[in-house]
Structure formats: C-alpha cells, structure tokens
Amino acid sequence: MKKTLALTAAAALMLGLTACGASEDSNTGSPAAQAETSSAPAVEKAPSLDGTWKQTNSESEDSYQEATIEGDTITVNWISNNGDTKSLYWVGTFEAPATTAKTTITSQGDTEQMSTAMMASSSETKDFTYEDEELSYELTALGTTTTVRMEKQD
Structure with a gap:
C-alpha cells in the first residue's frame, strides 16, 4: 500500500515538474493531442429565460x-x-x-x-x-x- 502510494506521488510530481518546464512558446502538442482537442463536443449553452x-x-x-x-x-x-x-x-x-x-x-x-x-x-x-x-x-x-x-x- 505504501509502495503504491509512493509511486503514485512520484508520478504526479514528475508530471507536475514536466508541465512546469514547458514554455508558453512551445508547440501545442502532438498531432494526436491537437486532434483530440479539436474534436471535443461543443458545450451546450444553457438557455436564458429572462x-x-x-x-x-x-x-x-x-x-x-x-x-x-x-x-x-x-x-x-x-x-x-x-x-x-x-x-x-x-x-x-x-x-x-x-x-x-x-x-x-x-x-x-x-x-x-x-x-x-x-x-x-x-x-x-x-x-x-x-x-x-x-x-x-x-x-x-x-x-x-x-x-x-x-x-x-x-
């Protein structure tokens, strides 16, 4: 249990450090990541009843x-x-x-x-x-x- 928790915490820390190291000018991601973002369904806007x-x-x-x-x-x-x-x-x-x-x-x-x-x-x-x-x-x-x-x- 402790080993699993330690590995999960280490993975989260590595992921966080990797994300912090990326610059704002860097590429927006792999083509697969870009395609996944652009194909996300449009968010339905709630109607205004006013x-x-x-x-x-x-x-x-x-x-x-x-x-x-x-x-x-x-x-x-x-x-x-x-x-x-x-x-x-x-x-x-x-x-x-x-x-x-x-x-x-x-x-x-x-x-x-x-x-x-x-x-x-x-x-x-x-x-x-x-x-x-x-x-x-x-x-x-x-x-x-x-x-x-x-x-x-x-």
Whole structure:
C-alpha cells in the first residue's frame, strides 16, 4: 500500500515538474493531442429565460397570460382589456435549467404575495416545462385545467 502510494506521488510530481518546464512558446502538442482537442463536443449553452413570455394558445387576442422572468424570479399575470388590466396569477423563484433539452422547472411560490391577489394561484409550487424554446404549465381555474403555452417575446 505504501509502495503504491509512493509511486503514485512520484508520478504526479514528475508530471507536475514536466508541465512546469514547458514554455508558453512551445508547440501545442502532438498531432494526436491537437486532434483530440479539436474534436471535443461543443458545450451546450444553457438557455436564458429572462424576458417577457406571452401565451400562444389563448382563444382571445386581448385576454391571455404573460410571464416576466428576471434572474431566478418568475411572475405570471392575467392580461385583459388589451393589456390595460393585469392581475397576478403566480410569483415565485426557480432554478434556471442548465440545458436546452426538455426540462421541468419547479418554482417555489411567494404565497404571501399571492394570498392578497384574487386571481392568484393558491399552490406553494408550480411546475413549468421548458422545451424547444416554449414555456408551458398547467393552470386550473374554476375546476377546469388547461395547459398554457408561452413564447418568448424579446
């Protein structure tokens, strides 16, 4: 055991000393090492959800839901009268997705703020699904459940 540990430490020390001895002007490595670096898969960038999202499946042009996302906060309002009237439906925090693949985002509701709004959800959490640049969630009002689909506006 001690012998293995000593050999591992010696190998690490040799590797470290070899790396420290390389100059910045030296060749970037063997052709095989260069090919390995250039063929590495591109890192997928997490989507930015920040901005205004508008419901795309409303049956009315002047009445729909709109979400505003800033950082880790999402606020969803009922919009009516061509935007002249806004009523709070949801406000909460969430952890942004780390991938562009389909993902479910669970928002922790600000129940204190929503408790004073007549049209707000009474849930403590709400699941939002992000897929193919669309944000969707289930909404239940007056015993009817529908899926709201939203598209980013800006």
